[in-house]
Amino acid sequence: MTKNLRVKIGKTIDETYRISFKFNGSTYYGFKGDTLASALLANNIHLVGRSFKYHRPRGIMTAGSEEPNAIVQLHDNSSRTEPNVRATEIEIYEDLEASSQNCWPSVNFDVGGINNILSPLLPAGFYYKTFMWPASFWEKYEYFIRRSAGLGKSPTKPDPDIYEHEYIHCDVLIIGAGISGIIAAKIAAKKGLKTLLVDEKPNLGGSTIYQNSDHFKINNQNSGSWLEKEINEIKKLKNLEIRTRTSVAAYHGYNFLLARENLTDHLPIDQRKDKTRHKLLKIRANKVITATGSIERPMIFDNNDRPGILLSSAIKKYADYFGVACGEKNILFTNNDSAYETAISLIQKGINIEAIIDNREEINSKLIYEVEKSNIKVFKGFTIVNTNGYKRINKVSLMKLSKDGQKVIGSKINLSCDCLGISGGWTPAVHLFTQSGGKLKFREKDQVFIPNKYSSDQISIGSCNGDLTLEDIIKNTPKYLREFLNLKKTDYDNTEVFSSENQSKRNIWLLPSDKILGKTKSFVDYQNDATAKDIKLALREGFRSIEHVKRYTTTGMGTDQGKLGNMHALGIISETAGAKMGELGTTTFRPPYTPLTFGTIVGRNVGEYFDAFRKTPIHDWHVDNKADFENVGQWKRAWYYPKDNEDMNQAVQRESKAARESAGILDASTLGKIDIQGTDASEFLNRVYTNAWSKLAIGKCRYGLMLNEDGMVYDDGVTTRLGENHYIMTTTTGGAANVMGKLEDYLQTEWPELDVYLTSVTDHYATVSVCGPNSKKIISKVIPNLDLTDENFPHMSFKNVNIGKINCRVMRISFTGEHSYEINVQANYGKSVWEKCMQAGKDYNITPYGTEAMHLLRAEKGFIIVGQDTDATMTPIDLQMNWIVSKKKYDFIGKRSLYRSDTSREDRKQLVGLLTDNPDEVLEEGAQIVANVNKSPIEMLGHVTSSYYSPNLKKSIALGVVKGGKNMMGQKLIIPMEKKNINVTVSDPVFLDKENKRLNA
Amino acid sequence: MFIIKCPFCGEREQSEFKAGGEAHIIRPKQPTELSDDQWAEYLFMRKNIKGIQFERWNHVHGCRKWFNVVRDTSNDEIKAVYKMGEKPPVQ
């Protein structure tokens, strides 16, 4: 069945290099240099997909990144599978496998095609309206809609490829290597500026490079040959770096741009191993020159979406560049001169043209005479009113346009064809310009938006700036560059240009038809199946803002972001609403210009490199002793140390018991440590903590609670006075960096008069905490020369001592309620001190315990964990910690907020203990707490914040926050769970050793 | 991603900095003497201007200094940068 439509080998095709590839399961052949689209067209395949909503058959429409229809899935069911790849961009390689998307079971027989027949039921806003239908309807149809809608399939296996990020700084970035970009690159690089030229295509030269016609000449050579020489010249410039297959995705403020450089997608899969697939370039340029060209406009008429209908410029490119005829019976339909360039190219190659249909009545152009000389019939002042052919166009119907272009007149003429090229003029590609914050203006003459106000040091040149003819480009580009780069002259100032093109154009946004609009399907957005009728419906339903019409009709919301049809949507809106185009504005173009894979965005930050992780100096010991770790911020903390076949619960129970019965040892190195010095250090602590610090003696420790200015608990920890003007503060593990930042903020901005210096020393010290009734005996072995009597070294005090030659700070402080010591040593001695303690504790069954047992032990004592038992809504009063709030101090951070009407309410959520009626029942953390389950709606009183089975008390214990809980002591409450209600009694949050006898045991 | 000229280090990428909200909100010297409304005014009320805004920024991954920035929030253009305690340059 397949034909070979290769007419003449194009410039970039290597006919000695044949490549086989698979499309929808069948094998085809193409040549090196082909895109998937050009290779399919050479095999006479147009039908490549189905549309999103109506599942209409769709074919290849363009030859570039603006393609709305020909998007395919590559290598389905493999780890390299990728959806939404534009067939017009992917270069073929041996064993490429592509399949159509959006159709089920196949592109030739698609069940969803019924939507086409049902289309009166699927108007604009269909999906929004569906959600408003009865819920029962949605449930029924959800499966069907999900199955038949959606674009492609995500990969389900890990991505095997490597991606990288690269930072680039340059003087000038030029986006687009068409004729104007090449001119700019030469001028900038020759001026000595570090210049980067990028283009999304594999080759330089844009659309001029395949221009081979006597109608377009530069310095008396045809424009394509002239440009080729220029390209060869710029390749030798040493200030110029060129990156092809590089597409700029985003243009941010301050000339910061993101681009994707594609390095391996064109290679056979077996050649990609160990190579970087994509690079995300993060470019900071002093100056940016945008030369992104323009995109040809389609025409909006009934059934303008059939396979075999392409942009006229795409037909030209397939012929000139790839040597492929898109059809054997071609018809061109235009409102401007561009289609005649296509015609001349096709004539040159012997490709048959049936007719040209031109909206314009009277035209005077050399190009047209040339075409007419070849006996090609030109229908002047005509428009297409309909097309036929389900899976491939086979007929067009045309009628004469009325003088005002609002109606069709006369009788219908039918012409048969297998390919239709449409040319509605050109739209400057201003996407990146607007992304950067630039403002557009509307040019009435040819109905285009062009750059007006720039937001940074940049210019747009060439056709993206509205210079749509070769003449304008050659005339204006050197002029703009002289100004932009501050030059007296350039190499191109006296370039001669000759062009036959006539600039006249007859712009009709929505072409008239012999049918009423309601009976037509004139597609504006091909990918999202938005028609002219939908846009008019949206306006009738009251939508006025272009942004609203866009969302309601989904125009411009596909992966192509409406690169083809957005202008027509605007045009139809302005005509219908009677507004002027320039006043309507455009929708916002958002990054990325073309889609990026997640792999490109994350680069090397995958797997173990996803985030940095911090290890304590004792980490290796924990690993050697089979600890399981938990993440606390970026830290890896030993969570518990399972022995034999213990599960987590068994290990935690054993560790907790051992710590209270004999001795436990904990790696507390992750606690934040801030060294505070200066003559105002005491005053500073007075201001940042709720309690008083001036009277703390040297060598003593004190627990402190830090609030936010809104009165809510922010952090806590023990601070030790090392000297007259010297303190060491500890913070929570997770809060360390924030506390440091907050303290610096106050010092620099509110209290610059204070003589205080802060240094983060978290990583400088390792902290080994030994607790339990035998801890004193163990420490006396480790530090024999330290007098451990309560008189010399009482609870909440500090000693500076040596272990051998190692200096250490020992604090007698406790987070478990046990007699306890914390040894702080220079980080690199941490592991040896830990091992010394383990050795000394051997006879006392010293047991390493992890963070889970630590949490359990402190919960038995009712000690809070900031961030677990508190959130940003708990004051110290809510926590029943009134004792730590100084009444005497005039001020501290958050003090005033504790007297706000809201914070002094009695019915705030307050921290309480909870005891289950069944002592073996352990509550779930986060569970709701209620008083009455029979009254609906059930009033939520609070929730469980911490819950454990206490091996030392042999019962379940929990902390929770309950509305008015302070005054509910002894009261019964209920924890409603999915399958049962659990009865609890409100208790004191301190469950064990209320008298603190164990601290000095 | 804009570029901020830290008054201590010079021009650096935005990613090195942390935004700290509206500038020139002075913590009251005698909070206890304020009414709830006055305290709430200090605590909660912040402007959110489209246009010229005075902001605090911190060179958190650099010198860690706080300073003030005058920024046009409509286009991120930075009009001025000045140290803490200095008077804002005339608009």
Ligand SMILES: [Zn+2]
């Ligand atoms: Zn700095």
